[in-house]
Amino acid sequence: GTTVEIPTLKDSKQLTIPPCTQSHTKLRLKGVGIPYNQGKKTGDQLVRIIVKYPKKLTDQQLELVHKLKDSGL
Numbered sequence: 001g002t003t004v005e006i007p008t009l010k011d012s013k014q015l016t017i018p019p020c021t022q023s024h025t026k027l028r029l030k031g032v033g034i035p036y037n038q039g040k041k042t043g044d045q046l047v048r049i050i051v052k053y054p055k056k057l058t059d060q061q062l063e064l065v066h067k068l069k070d071s072g073l
Helices: 059-070
Strands: 002-007 012-017 026-029 045-048
Touching (some): 012 026
Antiparallel strands (some): 002 012, 026 045
16 A cells, blocks of 8 residues: 545645555545535545556566465465
């Protein structure tokens, strides 16, 4: 997991992404979306998580991946 800064309509907010979050998961920032009901209420902002994988790994990185696989992860 990690924490990232997400731009909103007014400012930016910190969003905590839980460990092992899958790509294309949608997370919600409550109350920072588009105003509605004549501006009395504010909707939520959805954030889609896109996981980027490296196209190439070094030998050391590949060895670490194999160790993770062998450990059952």
